[in-house]
Amino acid sequence: MSRFLTYVLLTLVSASGLLAQTQGGTILGRVIDAETGQAVIGANVVIHGTFIGSSTNVRGEYRLVRVPPGSCAIEVSMVGYDRLTVENVVVSAGQQRTLEIKLQPAPVQTGGVVVTASRREQSLQEVPVSIATVTAKVIADRNNVTLDDALRYVPGVNMMADQVNIRGSTGYSRGVGSRVLVLLDGLPYFTGDTGEINWETIPVYDIDRIEVVKGAGSALYGSSALGGVINVITKEIPSSPQLRFRFFSGLYDKARYSDWEWSSKARFNSGAMASYSNRSGSLGYLFSVSRTVDDSYRQNDAYHRWAFYSKLRYDLSAYRSLTIAVNYLDRTHGNFFWWKSLREATRPADSQLNGKVTSRRGSVGFSYKEFMSDKFYYTVKGIYFGNFWRDDSSGRVNNVSASHLFNVDLQATYNYSASNILTFGAAANYDRVNANLFGTHPGVGAAIYAQDELGIFPQTKLTAGVRFDWQKVSILPSTSQLNPKLGLVYTPDKETSIRASFGSGFRYPAIGELYIESSTNVSQVAILPNIDLQVEKSISYEVGASRSFGELVFLDVALFRNEFKNLIEPSVEIKTYRPYPSSPTEISGPVIQFENVTRARIEGMESNLKIEWWRTHLSTGIGYTYTWPKDLTENTILKFRPRHLFYASAFSTFGHLRASADFRFVSRIERIDENLIRLAPIVDGDQRVPIKVLDLRASYDLLGLGLPLRVGFHVNNVTDYQYVELVGNLAPGRTFVLSLDGSF
């Protein structure tokens, strides 16, 4: 397979005329805030219809090189500002032209540009579905070390430890078979064996923004997009050299109760990250490395992690570009699966006391993009994700897994006219798993998709799309899916947008769910395979509206309804089974098996209110999501779903001082799996409370002292509130963190 990848890359490079250079002009300058005159950092500056682009550095500077001679349009976008197009910028060959660009601040939600909803850049106002963005600045402010931490405050998103749940789509599966599709720069990013999201391997320090699309999205993205899509977009390589680093050191506060003190030592959570990027002619490169060590507040839960990320971009010409990204993580982690009891909530069950998990995970991806004209471009993307892990107990290896997942995607976008944009493409994937838990199995799939965005009236845009997927796993019969989508956006004026959408989603069972088999796992429960699992499906309906009131208030309201069929959940029951395939006798006992257990309907509403109080000095946001997750099979509430999510945040800036606060409320989970608690067994696993967590932080910019540094102090879970997100897993109490960020 590596030979094949090499061949593909070489073919692309040679076909594009790697050595061909385009003589052109240079446009450079600064992007500043039109009201304050301050530099806008991280704005995207792109020549329309070309691949020539740059993001602004810490001084707001950009530099566009090899600009084709003649007249061009420059597009500038940044979350929190109105998108700006500067028309008729004329530059001749060899000329260097300076252009200062002033961006008009806008309410946060309306100004941004997103790429996930339609697989192309579009203004948030044009999107027919609910979408939220998390910027690099917010991630840095919160000192999020992994991506799941960054998602905890997105309205409608609920994290159950490292398992993501958008508007009630996901219950308890310990991450296996995620119903939210995570993309890394537009490519599926999950493990080949269990179909789970590996948050730690996503290079948080090099993220430009995260886009969260709520509702089924399989019509564009295929399997796993039942509940939504999270697209992680990494930073563009800036035009000038940049060295960034972050050090942080956190201290877990003493356990709130003496019963929970298991160590007399102070427990730290520390890390260092560094990233260097530069451009040399047509080549841009970024290297990033991070080291994090967490002693943890719980016994046998510590981890040590090295992560490496690199991105290379070669501009073959003004219209062609090749990007290669490499990502690697090496981690050793204690195997704390659930607590011993609530009385000993910081100690694992005895069977997990000496276990640890060692994992090596990484990806290699490429993206080739070519503008054939200012109306037509295509992209070829591919990614290999390797996932290798093993767990052992007291030095004895229990489980070993190796999985290899390849995804390739060819996409073309044709701007037939300003009011008609056609996007179409094809995708393929190959998966191979070799594990003692899952056996050795291959999987292969292919898909074609198309979407048209059509301005049917001057202020009304219709989006229609469809995707056909085919998949075959091991020796099982192949299956195919057809998923349509429809969206409508009406924008009567610049401040108002009314939207309606319909979309469908599906998820193939992961190889791990189909074939997992173990008679000795972390608990005393046997795990059995189920090759009869059916594809789970969803249909999402949504109507919503957003409006800006002046420039200081922004409101978005949505009503949604999601129907789920054949939901796959781990079912825990007493069954008669053979302890191993050749066993002559059957025994009865508790068994975990993934099964299509239920049909469900989740209805609800979501509202987001953002207010800027003293212009740039204070911005607040409130998000409330109500869901009624109904199990239609058992005519009761779905297991493991909260009914209410309420998130509030405040960010303020006074000169060089920045302060922020986040409050998170998740209502008590009303129904859990009693069989799981009793049979696993998870002692006191039914103990749970609403989640009410308040985080405070402040940072000071030392630029005033001539140092490009920012020092920060964070207190997470200020009131030391004790809660669980996941049954039998006490969440961290109060934590103090010092951070130092630098950028040169």
Next chain:
Amino acid sequence: MKLLLVLPTAFLIASCEPGLTPPPEVQPGFGGTIYFENGTWPPPDSLLNLWLFASQLYPLDSAKVFTGLFSNPPLIFLYPATDKNLPFFVDSVSYAFNLPPGSYKYVGILQRYANEFSVRSLRVVGVYGTASDPPLPIPVIVSESQFISGIDIKVNFHKPPPQPF
């Protein structure tokens, strides 16, 4: 503007509760209610003893019953005690069975109906199990400092579950 003061204060107060707290130490065991089917009680002369049993051994045979009862430490426990009985001729009785932590794979009600002291005089008349017919035993896993509630058992003397010996 008042909102700017009221909201943060409300959030602070809301999160000032302690949340989860460690429960007081408890004796390990399990408890629940035993329901006796109306009109199925046997005549008094065949009710010599009636116990709740919890066995770490399963499946059982004649040899394992006595081994389990008299080994040190025991692997089969009787409630209320070897020389005591569950009450006779009642509709239901609640119980609290304290016993060492362990995996009790077979929990049920044992009737001694004849004078001789051998397994031939014993029969299981109820089992903590699945709702299927016949029921499969559900293990009760007792951990340290844990008392499990809700281990309810139905007894129908006319329709005993499959016998282990």
